[in-house]
Amino acid sequence: MSHLSLKNDNDPKPSLTGDLDPGLSALIDRLAQGEALSGPELINLIDGRTPALAERLFHLAREKRNLYYGRSVYARGLIEFTNYCRNDCYYCGLRASNAKADRYRLTTEDVLNCCQTGYDLGFRTFVLQGGEDPYYTPERVAAIVQAIRQKHPDSAITLSIGEKPKEVYQLWREAGAERYLLRHETYDSDHYASLHPPQMSRENRLRCLNDLKSLGYQVGLGFMVQSPGQTTAHLAEDLLFIRDFEPQMVGIGPFIPQKDTPLGQEKAGSLELTLYLLALIRLIAPRVLLPATTALGTIDPFGREKGLLAGANVVMPNLSPREVRAKYLLYDNKICVGEEAAECRYCLDKRLSKIGHQLVVHRGDCVGFPLTAAVAPPIPMAFSSL
Numbered sequence: 001m002s003h004l005s006l007k008n009d010n011d012p013k014p015s016l017t018g019d020l021d022p023g024l025s026a027l028i029d030r031l032a033q034g035e036a037l038s039g040p041e042l043i044n045l046i047d048g049r050t051p052a053l054a055e056r057l058f059h060l061a062r063e064k065r066n067l068y069y070g071r072s073v074y075a076r077g078l079i080e081f082t083n084y085c086r087n088d089c090y091y092c093g094l095r096a097s098n099a100k101a102d103r104y105r106l107t108t109e110d111v112l113n114c115c116q117t118g119y120d121l122g123f124r125t126f127v128l129q130g131g132e133d134p135y136y137t138p139e140r141v142a143a144i145v146q147a148i149r150q151k152h153p154d155s156a157i158t159l160s161i162g163e164k165p166k167e168v169y170q171l172w173r174e175a176g177a178e179r180y181l182l183r184h185e186t187y188d189s190d191h192y193a194s195l196h197p198p199q200m201s202r203e204n205r206l207r208c209l210n211d212l213k214s215l216g217y218q219v220g221l222g223f224m225v226q227s228p229g230q231t232t233a234h235l236a237e238d239l240l241f242i243r244d245f246e247p248q249m250v251g252i253g254p255f256i257p258q259k260d261t262p263l264g265q266e267k268a269g270s271l272e273l274t275l276y277l278l279a280l281i282r283l284i285a286p287r288v289l290l291p292a293t294t295a296l297g298t299i300d301p302f303g304r305e306k307g308l309l310a311g312a313n314v315v316m317p318n319l320s321p322r323e324v325r326a327k328y329l330l331y332d333n334k335i336c337v338g339e340e341a342a343e344c345r346y347c348l349d350k351r352l353s354k355i356g357h358q359l360v361v362h363r364g365d366c367v368g369f370p371l372t373a374a375v376a377p378p379i380p381m382a383f384s385s386l
């Protein structure tokens with residue numbers, strides 16, 4: 001067991017006492033045994049949380065994670081290749097209306113250089129993330145994907161560039177992309193509408209997720225914790241959606257305001273609730289790939305370690321060129337904007353080994369996801385053995 005406590009005295013504490021409530025503890029045990037809980041039961045588990053209940057939950061979440069993934073942590077090399085976006089999400093620093101954003105685009109050559117740097121450092125998954133930038137036409141993105149696929153056939157390519165028609169997702173799938181990250185943000189229509197402009201809808205977001213699934217992508221969805229207007233009932237709905245959709249990845253992180261957005265004065269989400277939800281997700285969808293996100297590391301110096309100790313198994317170090325990192329500001333005070341890729345990787349290596357985990361050289365596919373022979377994963381290898 002790690003010396004690192006998941007408790008942090010600076011975090012808002014749940015309102016109840018620290019006793020382990022037998023009824024709520026039994027609900028957690030049922031989840032760990034693979035039983036499906038109802039919405040009201042999930043609401044009780046969230047609203048009734050105490051430090052003691054959280055410790056029990058984290059313990060079971062770690063056990064479940066270790067069952068499928070051991071103590072290996074998969075690294076995704078993140079390449080933020082454009083911060084232009086045609087959308088205007090109310091919480092995001094890249095929104096089109098944010099005149100203060102310092103915009104940039106990486107070239108294909110830049111992206112390939114980032115991949116090569118990452119490959120040399122042992123990364124075998126590249127995540128191309130960006131705003132919905134019309135400059136990057138479907139064909140341009142497909143050409144980049146093909147170029148990465150040719151240079152690094154043993155690596156997985158993940159895209160995270162928003163809502164597109166099914167034909168576009170298909171084009172990219174055929175070009176060699178295998179995974180797609182698209183947070184659903186909230187399953188509730190009204191809550192979705194309160195975070196997005198009228199031309200965006202929960203229905204289209206769900207249509208995209210279903211299209212991606214039908215095309216054979218490993219699909220990642222997720223949401224911000226304590227985004228403005230979020231209730232416990234919304235969170236329970238999000239958890240039920242995760243259970244029913246059966247995604248391969250789930251990305252959650254605390255809401256962090258970006259000062260130049262309409263929601264820039266809102267309160268940030270808490271580490272405490274984010275960790276609790278991470279652990280619940282690990283029990284609800286045991287095989288899921290679950291990142292300890294940069295947002296977690298932003299609200300707490302040991303946020304990512306605490307995420308792993310709550311059942312996460314993925315980290316996403318940044319491979320973007322250092323000159324552009326500070327410009328990709330989805331939210332304020334983002335960490336790791338000043339380090340080179342190699343520094344990030346070695347820093348993470350050290351941090352993880354302190355809590356008994358190790359970064360591994362591996363594509364890191366979701367356990368149980370049917371892969372074609374062309375993308376069958378190699379045997380995992382520790383980074384330190386490179």
Ligand code: SF4
Pocket residue numbers: 085086087088089092093094095096130131132162
């Ligand atoms: S959240 Fe995504 S789609 Fe919305 S403004 Fe930001 S980058 Fe664009």
